[in-house]
Amino acid sequence: MTDDVLTPDQITALRSTVAGLMPQVRQDLEALTRIPSVSLDAFDQAQVDRSAEATAELLRAEGLDVEIVREGGRPAVIGHIDGPQGAPTVLLYAHHDVQPPGDDADWDSPPFEPTERDGRLYGRGAADDKAGVMAHVAALRAHSGNLPVGVTIFVEGEEEIGSDSLPTILDKHGEKLRADAIVLADSTNWAIGEPALTTTLRGLIRVVITVTTLDHGIHSGMFGGAVPDALMPLIRILASFHDDAGDVAVEGLSAGTASQLDFDEARLREESGLLDGVETVGTGSLLDRIWAKPTATVIGIDAPSVAKSSNTLVPTASAKVSIRLAADEDPLEAYAAVRRHVEKHTPWGAKVEVTLDDQGSGFAANADGPVYDQARAAFADAWGVQPVDIGVGGSIPFVAAFAEKFPDAGILVTGVEDPDTRAHGANESLHLEEFEKVCVAEAVLLARLGALKG
Template sequence: MTPTSAATPDHVGTPRSARSAGTTDADGLRLSVDRSFEDTLERLSELVAIPGIAWPSFDPAPLDASAAAVAELLRAAGLEDVQVLRSQKDDGTPGGPAVVARRQAAEGKPTILLYAHHDVQPPGDPALWESEPFTAVERNGRLYGRGAADDKAGIMAHVAAYTAAAEVLGSKFGLGVTFFFEGEEEAGSPTFRTFLEAHRQLLSADVIVVADSSNWKVGIPALTTSLRGLVDGTIEVQVLEHAVHSGMFGGPVLDAPTLLSRLIATLHDAEGNVAIEGLVAYDNVGVDLTEAEYRADSSMLDGVQLAGTGSIAARLWTKPALSIIGFDAPAVDVASNTLLPRARAKFSLRLAPGQVPAAAMEAVRRHVEANAPFGAKVVFTPGESGNSFLADTSSTAAKLAMWALGEAWGVPAVEMGIGGSIPFIADLMEVYPDVQILVTGVEDPDSRAHSANESLHIGDFKNAILAEALLLAQLSADGLG
């Protein structure tokens, strides 16, 4: 993936509206976005104030209120066909409320689906926030608050871009537009596939824009063209039938936490690369982070060495990354002098694009069973899995998006990967195999999504709205031909 100039898209010939002045009224769209931007920020602040969390342990009432507020935004934008819909989870309980609105395409025009999610992460420790998590506060050109970036800004970018395009193009705006604002993404989208199957026709589109990613950095826009996949699970080591006194029996047998630690140590080589055979990895990304940028963005402590080999971008986007995210052992304050009979850890393995999750899960199983220390019994339990994503950057939609991003920001856009995963994109690709998918976003490396002091860069937010308005106008004028 190489940096790509966004000055003029070069797919299957340059789009007609990029070649003939006046077809796309970029100045008019910019004026429309500017004129309504303060109102857009106010609406976003109102959404931030609603603590809609889809986790089962939280009160569902704010999540319902969030869906209702989003539905009202769409009605205010002129959409008449607005619905709040749900599917059931496997246990029969209702999933999060999704908001769907649809504007029919004119004859011969394509339809675009605009996705974002209105649910948010819990705020975490309030002491870590510099302002109230659910009160939007502007500081130094950024808007702070839970959901300000992830992903209520995605909702407002879609709504504001649509409003600008509809206002400027008027009767010439023939593009079909469907809004799909999920209400359970931060809880793992448990009913997403069921929802797609139940509403396949309602959500059918030629292009899908998933506004839940990031830009390269403040001032430089990006189209996300790759996402890593994911598998997770647990590894348990058993050495005794029951706990015994560490003084009476310690020495000839090593306790389970020690042996589990030795097993975990085999998962990486001496340089920090994942040492599991059979995993896909490659190092041909065209843009890169400097070590200083990575250290600053990740809050890495001075003196801690970077792990792995190859470019930093490849280590983040196109190579596997394995983390131990949970460890069952007694807390230090309540520990006794006992040899523990068993210990368990949870792993999370990010997969390079192109890796089959089932093959990666089996590779982890083979590795841990082959490396059981001192003959300890190893119990491997597979967990969740999700596919990676690799965009078709030669598609008409991708070329148009790169052009629109560059026009809005005034600098060339880049194609970038993301180290995280959005597993539901695989569901979109399976249910709609012919759709062109664009992954965009309003975040930047300092947005701190999921963390305390989450924030949105206000200037880049405005640019993101304009870029999407340009994309909508361009697709309305020329379609995908």
């Protein structure tokens, strides 16, 4: 049961406390957002170090014992504070690295100068995921040195580049991170005013397909018609990934099913920016298609550009394909299936190589039990409506890594985003009223989990 764990007065007091904290929480969030902590190699990694130090200082100020760890990658921050005797320990995860800003011209305000417009705070990382960091800090502050649970905070520094050193961190520092409940704050809510718990995530593989037909470029007028250029078979291979309806046609890939929430084509078009007249692709429910079924997206091609092209048969061409997988699909088995598909559909004896560029497992939560009960109650306390369970079509491989490392912990995937956040894109933003509710929900969740002890 959840209705008698906290009294209405306790919940009201926490809500009021968080409201009073929000001006300082926002100020600290803006200070973090001003640090351009892009973890890609091409960017200044001193800024990622600076972001880690700023995060560590925020946690030290709340009384946590803090260390910055680096296991071959970007710096991560681990902080811990004990709770009352016999109380559970809760691990709170976020990441302090951010995506590249892209072209500044695409932003309506500078990407690393947080700016409020119409109740939203714009800036790279303002939502993904520095707001996740500050939601954890706000929850600590709400209990003002009297935490009802033990808390460990783990703030990663390379989530946006694949979390390559996370397995080593979990191996070497896993005991510091062990917890009864884990809150991974890097997802989204269903809509403004409608909270959600993410219970499924798709897996991922990225492959690079390289096709070669010639040992050098040759005159297209002299040899075209008899000699295939590399782009001809590459285009045919890429076209073979989908059937006429737009479903993925790779034999051996499985498909899952999604929660059937109210989600129609009009909402899909609004949230995605699909142009008028452009049809949707695939079959089945829209949520099955974007949350649970496999997808194949060409995200890059190496070939001569239109501006610099010549009348030459191209000897070699490559494409990078991002393939999202059903939550229970094994990434390496999926890669083998894709490789077989490419080899089967390569025409004219062209030489083809399929390289695995990245992989990540999906996640399907066991969304029952006391931790989930208290999480759903805490969300209802904060928003005034019951949360929904959602899937996310994107991939967050670190969630599966935590689930494997800590199989007995209740794992909650939460987030500060909403359908308008535009994480990873220009004009990324955070809805400030929703962010306050996120902070309330997390503060209440800690209280609820603490009340379960014994």
